Amino acid sequence: MSETENKKRILVVEDESKIAVTVIYNLQRAGYACELACDGEEGLKKALTGNFDLILLDIMLPKMNGFDVCRHIREKLATPIIFATAKAEEIDKIMGLDLGADDYITKPFSLNELIARIKANIRRSRSEIVTTPTETAPSTISVRGLVIDPAKYQVTRDGEPIELTKKEYELLSFMAKNQGTVYSREQLLAEVWGYDGFYGDTSSVDVTVSRLRSKLEVDAGKPEYLFTKRGMGYYIK
Numbered sequence: 001m002s003e004t005e006n007k008k009r010i011l012v013v014e015d016e017s018k019i020a021v022t023v024i025y026n027l028q029r030a031g032y033a034c035e036l037a038c039d040g041e042e043g044l045k046k047a048l049t050g051n052f053d054l055i056l057l058d059i060m061l062p063k064m065n066g067f068d069v070c071r072h073i074r075e076k077l078a079t080p081i082i083f084a085t086a087k088a089e090e091i092d093k094i095m096g097l098d099l100g101a102d103d104y105i106t107k108p109f110s111l112n113e114l115i116a117r118i119k120a121n122i123r124r125s126r127s128e129i130v131t132t133p134t135e136t137a138p139s140t141i142s143v144r145g146l147v148i149d150p151a152k153y154q155v156t157r158d159g160e161p162i163e164l165t166k167k168e169y170e171l172l173s174f175m176a177k178n179q180g181t182v183y184s185r186e187q188l189l190a191e192v193w194g195y196d197g198f199y200g201d202t203s204s205v206d207v208t209v210s211r212l213r214s215k216l217e218v219d220a221g222k223p224e225y226l227f228t229k230r231g232m233g234y235y236i237k
């Protein structure tokens with residue numbers, strides 16, 4: 001357990017030196033060891049060789065943009081990645097493409113929020129590593145024609161495979177395990193994203209739900225699986 005005594009290592013890929021300096025200063029104060037890369041190529045190189053616990057990745061970067069950096073990292077590593085973005089269009093792209101990023105944070109971000117998200121993402125990635133191989137094979141979950149197979153991370157509807165991003169899959173499988181229970185956006189952020197006591201932006205829940213519907217439902221406007229309880233949240237039945 002000596003690893004827990006060591007500092008967690010974070011790679012900050014950021015070309016705006018003012019942001020980089022502030023972020024690194026505060027992460028170091030919070031007990032993290034940081035390294036900086038000022039462009040996409042350097043970021044990718046360091047990510048692949050540096051043994052980091054988490055990567056904070058800007059999108060608009062010289063030499064190689066954050067999306068490509070992320071894609072290349074994911075060919076080799078499962079290190080948690082948080083995108084830092086200033087634009088709504090970029091958020092849409094992050095959620096829509098299966099880039100394998102774990103999270104995003106919108107600029108300008110508060111440092112407390114950044115640190116909360118870093119903690120949550122590192123905790124999640126560690127618990128996945130610890131629990132996955134030792135657990136007995138989890139059984140499949142069925143909701144009528146929809147079958148979720150946790151052993152294969154696979155979802156089918158009437159036998160047809162449905163391609164989901166990691167977050168879409170996690171949201172679906174969490175709600176399907178608890179069929180009929182209505183979850184608020186905040187509860188889903190806590191359960192699926194790992195943000196305990198986080199009261200900030202919940203739009204990533206809505207975006208993920210709407211993407212999930214467009215993949216699961218025959219008519220996303222008249223859902224048969226993933227329902228909205230007005231003013232309360234979401235549930236699966």
Ligand code: CA
Pocket residue numbers: 014015016058059060061
């Ligand atoms: Ca930038």
